[in-house]
Amino acid sequence: MIKLKKILPPLALITTLIAVWWIVVVKTGSVIFPTPLQVVTGALELIEDGTLWEHISSSLMRVGLGFLLAVVVAIPLGLWMGRVEGAYATLNPVFQIMRPISPIAWIPLAILWFGVGNASPIFLIFIAAVFPLIVQTAAGVHTIEPRYLNAAENFGVSRYKLYRQVVIPAVLPDLIVGMRISLGVAWLVVVAAEMIALRSGLGYMIMDSRNAGNRYDLVIAGMIIIGVIGLLLDGLMRLMEGHKSVRWRYDR
Amino acid sequence: MTDKIVIKNIKKSFSSGSESKAVIDGVNLTIADGEFIAIVGPSGCGKSTLMKMIAGFLQPDEGSVAVDGVERKGPNSNGILISQHGSVFPWLTVQQNLMFGLNDEHVDKASVADHYADLVGLKGFEQHYPRELSGGMLKRAEIARALAVKPEILYMDEPFSALDALMSLRIRTELLRILEEERHTVILITHDVEEAVHLANRVVVLSNRPATIQTVFDVPFAHPRKLSDPALQKLRDDILRELGIEC
Numbered sequence: 001m002i003k004l005k006k007i008l009p010p011l012a013l014i015t016t017l018i019a020v021w022w023i024v025v026v027k028t029g030s031v032i033f034p035t036p037l038q039v040v041t042g043a044l045e046l047i048e049d050g051t052l053w054e055h056i057s058s059s060l061m062r063v064g065l066g067f068l069l070a071v072v073v074a075i076p077l078g079l080w081m082g083r084v085e086g087a088y089a090t091l092n093p094v095f096q097i098m099r100p101i102s103p104i105a106w107i108p109l110a111i112l113w114f115g116v117g118n119a120s121p122i123f124l125i126f127i128a129a130v131f132p133l134i135v136q137t138a139a140g141v142h143t144i145e146p147r148y149l150n151a152a153e154n155f156g157v158s159r160y161k162l163y164r165q166v167v168i169p170a171v172l173p174d175l176i177v178g179m180r181i182s183l184g185v186a187w188l189v190v191v192a193a194e195m196i197a198l199r200s201g202l203g204y205m206i207m208d209s210r211n212a213g214n215r216y217d218l219v220i221a222g223m224i225i226i227g228v229i230g231l232l233l234d235g236l237m238r239l240m241e242g243h244k245s246v247r248w249r250y251d252r
Numbered sequence: 253m254t255d256k257i258v259i260k261n262i263k264k265s266f267s268s269g270s271e272s273k274a275v276i277d278g279v280n281l282t283i284a285d286g287e288f289i290a291i292v293g294p295s296g297c298g299k300s301t302l303m304k305m306i307a308g309f310l311q312p313d314e315g316s317v318a319v320d321g322v323e324r325k326g327p328n329s330n331g332i333l334i335s336q337h338g339s340v341f342p343w344l345t346v347q348q349n350l351m352f353g354l355n356d357e358h359v360d361k362a363s364v365a366d367h368y369a370d371l372v373g374l375k376g377f378e379q380h381y382p383r384e385l386s387g388g389m390l391k392r393a394e395i396a397r398a399l400a401v402k403p404e405i406l407y408m409d410e411p412f413s414a415l416d417a418l419m420s421l422r423i424r425t426e427l428l429r430i431l432e433e434e435r436h437t438v439i440l441i442t443h444d445v446e447e448a449v450h451l452a453n454r455v456v457v458l459s460n461r462p463a464t465i466q467t468v469f470d471v472p473f474a475h476p477r478k479l480s481d482p483a484l485q486k487l488r489d490d491i492l493r494e495l496g497i498e499c
Contacts, residue, residue: 147335147337147338147339148339148341150309150327150333150335150339151333151335151339151341152352153309153326153327154307154309154327154328154329154332154333155329155332155352155353155401156327156328156329156353157352157353157355161352165341165344165348165352166341169341169343169344170343172343244381245343246343247381247383248342248343248381248382248383249342
């Protein structure tokens with residue numbers, strides 16, 4: 001019942017938006033801009049010939065690999081920067097400079113280094129995802145309360161145990177937030193990254209639909225699908241916040 | 253009795269900006285093995301700073317702290333600090349917390365942990381997370397985690413200040429019972445004079461900042477002590493008077 005109450009208002013808003021969109025398109029008699037029905041028909045067309053799944057799985061594969069690569073690099077680096085003052089002082093300024101550079105600006109370099117295969121978009125997604133996660137991880141380590149680190153020091157535990165039972169569990173909630181942000185950004189960048197993709201991906205699909213015959217119904221279908229998948233990915237990451245080893249941070 | 257801890261003329265100042273402020277200005281104290289020392293003083297006089305130096309978390313600017321004749325350079329598991337705010341890891345269960353300090357020499361860590369959980373009255377809560385415990389239970393868990401590593405010294409920095417009076421009294425009584433069983437040298441920092449005379453063999457009164465030792469009171473009463481005992485009450489009033497409070 002409570003769930004329904006929460007879901008109803010946004011559902012009503014979305015319905016209204018679609019209705020307004022539909023009415024405006026019909027009233028203005030636009031030839032190029034599609035109605036919601038045309039978007040659905042266009043999407044169904046792609047589902048039937050199987051290309052939609054191909055695009056979705058290509059995009060997910062690239063985002064997945066780029067994001068995974070970012071996690072593998074960012075978490076150890078972030079932990080190290082959080083624990084070692086010198087590492088932080090040295091690396092943080094560099095990352096702060098690299099972070100605001102849009103992944104789109106990296107496209108020429110990506111083509112130069114990786115050509116136009118799968119490696120380029122994966123690289124771009126990696127670039128987009130890695131910096132926020134490094135920053136969040138290091139910040140997470142910095143906010144570990146000194147009393148916990150003091151206690152660990154007091155008991156004289158091994159380095160391994162210090163990381164395994166204190167540092168990592170303490171930053172885990174921040175890691176999850178970092179991964180949520182990072183995956184969100186990775187997915188955000190997929191369209192730009194796939195502008196240089198060969199023949200697949202949702203980004204490619206949007207650009208191709210526009211270029212090959214002004215299929216704006218497919219452009220909008222692609223946009224909506226990206227939005228919905230983004231929401232699902234975020235939901236997936238949020239599930240991790242409910243895990244019992246991080247609940248200490250959320251319910252008190 | 254042999255000397256356990258020898259504190260020799262330790263000093264500490266903190267600098268804010270260009271000026272340096274002395275917090276501890278020459279404290280000398282010798283603590284015997286198995287002794288229970290309480291340190292009281294006006295609030296903000298540097299009690300916690302003094303404790304951090306004794307426990308090894310902070311190096312004094314001058315002077316030295318020696319334990320068993322060896323100068324202390326840093327904290328170790330020989331003496332465990334129980335801090336005011338508590339440091340039971342919220343992401344580990346009670347049992348995991350109690351096992352935390354145990355090294356690999358212990359064959360069966362879980363049973364050691366459970367023994368100490370039982371000792372402090374946390375039997376049945378081994379698998380609970382700290383957030384599921386009350387403030388008093390958290391304190392017990394923290395004490396049990398310290399006791400589990402069999403430290404020779406317990407450093408207690410206002411451990412009971414966050415508890416209500418009833419719970420504080422109850423845990424103090426239990427602490428005394430445990431100390432009967434397992435002999436530890438204890439240094440307790442407190443602002444509660446009654447707590448000090450209830451527990452300690454000697455009460456050290458610190459002066460205002462920069463702190464030095466103003467007076468040391470002996471508490472020559474055997475346990476169990478009755479807080480209503482007139483002699484104890486008189487001692488309490490003497491200490492309060494020393495702190496500048498007439499009653």
